[in-house]
Amino acid sequence: MINFQYSRPGDIADAVRQIAADPRAKFIAGGTNILDLMKYDVERPAHLIDISRLPLTGVEETASGGMRIGALVPNSDLSYHPLIEARYPILASAIRAGASQQLRNMASTGGNLLQRTRCLYFYDVATPCNKRAPGSGCSAIDGINRQNAILGTSDACIATHPSDMCVALAVLEAKVHVAGPAGERVIAFEDFHRLPGKTPERDTNLAPNEIITAIELPARGFAKNYTYIKIRDRHSYAFALVSVAAALELEGKTIKEARLALGGVAHKPWRNKEVEATLNGQPATRESFRSAADALLRDAKGFGHNDFKVELARRAVVRALTQAAQGTPQSQSNKKIV
Amino acid sequence: MPPTSRTPETEISLPDKIPITLTVNGREARLKLSPWVSLLDTLRDHLNLTGTKKGCDHGQCGACTVLVDGRRINSCLTLAVMKDGAKVTTVEGLAKDGVLHPVQQAFIDHDAFQCGYCTSGQICSAVGLIAEGKAQSADEIRELMSGNICRCGAYPNILAAIQQAMGGA
Numbered sequence: 001m002i003n004f005q006y007s008r009p010g011d012i013a014d015a016v017r018q019i020a021a022d023p024r025a026k027f028i029a030g031g032t033n034i035l036d037l038m039k040y041d042v043e044r045p046a047h048l049i050d051i052s053r054l055p056l057t058g059v060e061e062t063a064s065g066g067m068r069i070g071a072l073v074p075n076s077d078l079s080y081h082p083l084i085e086a087r088y089p090i091l092a093s094a095i096r097a098g099a100s101q102q103l104r105n106m107a108s109t110g111g112n113l114l115q116r117t118r119c120l121y122f123y124d125v126a127t128p129c130n131k132r133a134p135g136s137g138c139s140a141i142d143g144i145n146r147q148n149a150i151l152g153t154s155d156a157c158i159a160t161h162p163s164d165m166c167v168a169l170a171v172l173e174a175k176v177h178v179a180g181p182a183g184e185r186v187i188a189f190e191d192f193h194r195l196p197g198k199t200p201e202r203d204t205n206l207a208p209n210e211i212i213t214a215i216e217l218p219a220r221g222f223a224k225n226y227t228y229i230k231i232r233d234r235h236s237y238a239f240a241l242v243s244v245a246a247a248l249e250l251e252g253k254t255i256k257e258a259r260l261a262l263g264g265v266a267h268k269p270w271r272n273k274e275v276e277a278t279l280n281g282q283p284a285t286r287e288s289f290r291s292a293a294d295a296l297l298r299d300a301k302g303f304g305h306n307d308f309k310v311e312l313a314r315r316a317v318v319r320a321l322t323q324a325a326q327g328t329p330q331s332q333s334n335k336k337i338v
Numbered sequence: 339m340p341p342t343s344r345t346p347e348t349e350i351s352l353p354d355k356i357p358i359t360l361t362v363n364g365r366e367a368r369l370k371l372s373p374w375v376s377l378l379d380t381l382r383d384h385l386n387l388t389g390t391k392k393g394c395d396h397g398q399c400g401a402c403t404v405l406v407d408g409r410r411i412n413s414c415l416t417l418a419v420m421k422d423g424a425k426v427t428t429v430e431g432l433a434k435d436g437v438l439h440p441v442q443q444a445f446i447d448h449d450a451f452q453c454g455y456c457t458s459g460q461i462c463s464a465v466g467l468i469a470e471g472k473a474q475s476a477d478e479i480r481e482l483m484s485g486n487i488c489r490c491g492a493y494p495n496i497l498a499a500i501q502q503a504m505g506g507a
Contacts, residue, residue, distance in 0.1 A: 005353045006373030006419055028420070035376075035415045036396050048373065050420055080472065100485020101470070102463065103397060105409045106416070236484035333481040 001038055005047040011054065012179055012213065018049050020181050020209040027051050027211065029072055029108040032099075033115040041125050042116075042132055056110075056213055059083070065219030068177075071110030071212045075165065076101060078109060088217055089329065090226040090245055094168035096332040097230040100237050110212035113166060113176065113192065116203065117159035117267075118239055120144060130156045131200040146305040147239065150313070151297075152266040157200030158303055161193055161268050162239050168228060170261040170269035171245040174217050180210035193268030200267070222247035222259070227323035229316055229330045229337065230263070236335075240264030242313045246320035248284070255279045255288070258321070260296065265313055272296055284325040286318065293317035358422035362387065363431025371418050378402045378413040381428060389429040389458045393487075400486035403459040403466070404428050410466025412485075429458035432465065441465050444499035452490035460486045464500045476501070 009015040019025055025047035028034055037043040056070035059081050067088070069078060078084055079095035099107065121127045121139035128137035140148050140158050148158040169189050176187040193204050206212065225248040232238040243263035249256040258279035262270040275295045282288040293314040300310045319337060323329055328338060355370040362385060369384055378395070381387045381404070393401030395414045402414040405427040432439035441464045444450070451457040463486045473479045479500050480493075488496065 001374045001376075003352060003372070003374060006356065006417075028417070031417065031420065032397055032412070032415050035417070039396060048417075050417075052420055076470075096481075100400065101467070101482050102400060102403055102410050102412045102485045103415075105466075106411050236481055331477075333475070333477040335477075 001035075002041070002044055004045055006050065007047065008050045008053065012056075012211065015049060015051050015054065015211055016179055016181055016209065019211065022047050023208070025049055029111045030074070030106040032103050032107045033111065037116060037123075040123055042123060051211065052108075062216065067217045069109050069215045069217070071108060071214055073109045074105055075099070075107045075109065075112060076104035079104070087221040087223055088168075088172060089223050090171060090221070090228055090247060091165065091168040091217070093226075093228040093329060093332055094164045094243075094245060097228060097240075097243070098164035109165075109215055112163055113169075113212065113215075114204065114206070115162055118162045119148060119159040122159060131159055131196070131203075134199075134201045141303055144305055145303045147241070147264075148303060148306050149266050150300040150302055150306060150309045151262070151270050152195045152268070153301065153303075154196045154198065154200070156198055157196035157267065159196065159200065159267055160264055161203070161266070163269075164228070164230060164240065164243060164263060166193070167243055167245045167261045167263035167269045169215065170271055171226075171247050171259045172217055172221065173259075174215050176206075176212060177214040177216060178206060178210045179213050180207055184213070186216075189269075190271065196267045203267075222249065225250055225324045225327055227320050227329040228332075229320045229323065230332075231312060231316055242309055242316050244313075244316045244320035245269075246317070246324040248321070248324045250284060250325065253284050255282050255284050255325075258292070260292070260317065260321070262296075262313060262317070265300070265309060279321075284321075286322065289318045289321040290314075292321070356419045356422075358419055360418070360421065360423075361425045363427060369418070373417060373419050375418050376414055377404070377406075377416040377418045377421055377426070380418040381413065381426070387428050387430050390462075391455055391458055393456065393459070398487070399456070399459075400463060401456050401459040403463045403486065405462055405466055408466075408469060410463050427462070427465075429461055432461065439465065441468070441499070441503040444502040445496070447502060448495045448499040449492075450495040450499040451488075451492050456486060456488045456490075460488065460496055464496075464503065467500070468504055473504075479504075 026045040028048045056072040058070045079092045085092045121129045127139040149160045174189045230240050230243040240263045245261045247259040391401040393399035397412040397415040404413045473482045
């Protein structure tokens with residue numbers, strides 16, 4: 001591992017001052033992603049600012065009936081929090097689908113949003129990668145791209161965002177609270193992560209001198225009709241090939257509102273609100289689900305090794321909407337998909 | 339070929355070593371460490387506790403699992419300086435007064451290892467799993483132990499050992 005300076009700011013303002021003062025500094029919280037990347041020479045910070053002891057570990061109810069989750073709440077604690085399990089089970093389920101319990105014990109809520117892609121070429125510093133070395137080219141487009149994206153790609157990058165938790169947060173329309181030198185601001189979840197475009201080196205719209213302080217969940221948790229399905233190369237402890245978070249509000253057998261987000265297929269959790277809206281007022285049937293899935297994947301494009309993801313995603317969307325409508329969410333321990 | 343000289347992109351002055359205190363297996367250890375030393379390397383190279391294994395060193399295999407303040411974590415993805423003041427339990431700290439921990443005894447009873455390299459991580463992980471209290475069924479144990487890879491494939495016996503230690507069999 002490379003050498004670096006280490007500091008431990010006393011409060012959030014101090015953390016923001018330190019990161020703003022040193023362009024080669026990075027925050028470390030759980031450390032599960034940045035230390036891994038540093039061991040591979042992908043990240044080379046000259047200074048790690050340890051924010052792990054800042055007082056950002058609360059999980060509290062908000063005045064508007066939602067919840068506010070401190071940025072340093074470990075993923076495992078969040079997924080087992082009684083109010084999260086009861087009111088936002090789609091979030092608890094998605095978190096448990098990711099990583100291992102050891103990693104979930106370490107990884108922070110804010111850090112989960114900021115984890116980098118696991119694209120093979122981003123990790124392999126001997127190969128060109130526009131995300132790691134802007135302008136060097138994309139090795140994945142003509143390379144081993146089984147894990148890579150099929151939606152929202154660009155000529156510069158076909159990486160995917162690796163998080164499971166973020167797919168659920170996209171469906172729940174969470175808000176990201178951040179602090180910076182100019183004060184605090186709130187970023188809607190759909191505006192937090194970016195598509196690669198010509199600047200794949202930027203994963204998010206968080207400024208380099210800002211810190212995530214909390215995630216806010218709106219009141220609606222879709223606790224009755226939801227599921228999180230994750231399809232991967234082994235049953236546990238693997239990144240998604242395709243994952244789907246589906247949430248429905250039903251009136252009898254009619255869909256009043258549908259929300260869908262896909263993981264493993266794009267540079268950010270993938271939502272298409274136009275397609276979701278076509279489900280509103282429709283019967284909760286396989287035919288409705290299939291036509292939504294077809295519309296959602298209409299512009300999907302594979303790059304060879306990942307061509308199978310287009311049909312896999314279609315079928316996963318139908319299955320997820322079926323599970324959500326039946327009120328039979330996917331178990332994350334018994335992996336049978338029903 | 340003459341050796342190529344390499345110049346660092348930017349001068350980095352080496353930071354001073356940082357004094358920290360860890361309580362490892364009930365004994366206080368005062369150390370002075372560079373910030374980039376992992377908890378895993380601290381245990382193995384600075385405290386001579388080599389029961390904790392370095393498998394992948396990337397958080398993918400679980401061989402380095404230890405308990406920090408009672409929670410199981412990957413010690414390879416942890417900087418020791420971040421854990422100043424913490425209580426660490428390694429596989430060496432599980433037996434009490436010469437009596438094996440129930441999980442250790444269960445691993446012997448069920449022959450839950452072959453080469454043994456992953457075993458200390460498996461055992462610490464299982465101790466953490468039992469403390470968490472979230473796993474009841476075999477499926478739940480398998481899922482919550484998935485961060486510990488066994489290349490010998492002793493999984494069925496590892497599962498049986500954990501079930502015994504949980505009081506199930």
